[in-house]
Amino acid sequence: MSATRNWSAWSCSVRLTVEDPAVLGAACGELKALMDRVDKAASRFRPDSELSAVNSRSGAMVPVSRLLVDLVDVSLVAASISGGAVDPTVGSAVIAAGYDADIETVRRRFPQPLGTPPPVPGWQGVQLNRKLALLGVPEGATLDLGATAKAWTADRAALILSKRYGCGVLVEIGGDLRAAGEPAQPWVITVAERAGASGVLVTLAHGGLATSTRISRSWENGHHIIDPRTARPADGPWRTASVWAPSAVRANTFSTALVATGEAALGRLTLARHPARLVADDGEVTQLSGWPTSTEAA
Secondary structure: OOEEEEEEEOOEEEEEEEOOHHHHHHHHHHHHHHHHHHHHHHOOOOOOOHHHHHHHOOOOOEEOOHHHHHHHHHHHHHHHHOOOOOOHHHHHHHHHOOOOOOHHHHHHOOOOOOOOOOOOOOHHHOEEEOOOOEEEOOOOOOOOOHHHHHHHHHHHHHHHHHHHHOOOEEEEEOOEEEEEOOOOOOEEEEEOOOOOOOOEEEEEOOEEEEEEEOOOOEEOOEEOOEEOOOOEEOOOOEEEEEEEEOOHHHHHHHHHHHHHHHHHHHHHHHHHOOOEEEEEOOOOEEEEOOOOOOOOEO
């Protein structure tokens, strides 16, 4: 018999499920503590975060924590394997699109006309000295780690908690899920475009499952997924992409790339052979690389 707890953080829904109900309280405390550390290190919205300090000193090498080194390193790997479709230097473009505060604050504003966004500097210009824990971003650039930091946290928490408590664990932060340990039965997951909405059921025994969409974190005249080629909110053929991969970070990398750059990301997904479910603007669904047609284990 498993136990689950739900709460809200980072402007999204968080869910932790453990096979052993006796460890739920302690496990929730550890997940919340990890999320707090990640927030202090990598939040674009906190003026006191390490990332804000780095962004304010663009063009210089800034000492950072090992945690932020890890988070930036993950974002650069994601940029590389996605061919630049998931680029952490889209921060200025995200801000230009209107996402410069908590999503509920953005939604309450009177819509503003969008100007010409600054070009995306490109992830190759980010300097990360892993040995000395120094980080530098190009002059005028703004890092945004939102595409990978949630998924990294889900991965990290699930692995740590499953080993510590010796049971199956499922962590969900926003649309990023990670299953770890050896559950007696696979977890039953609802894959939906919005939290709490109806969707399709799949089962997840291990690995990561991520859903990226233009329609949940959106406002009157924009959304948060940027196409680095145009520096504007993505307007490709798919409004939503769900991907299974061995980790939440990898799943998120491909799901974000598919929404951000559309068909340009298909080649890399095909080579990776990760199952995917794509939803077009008109609601048409495309299933790729063995996405389960019913409640089959990923």
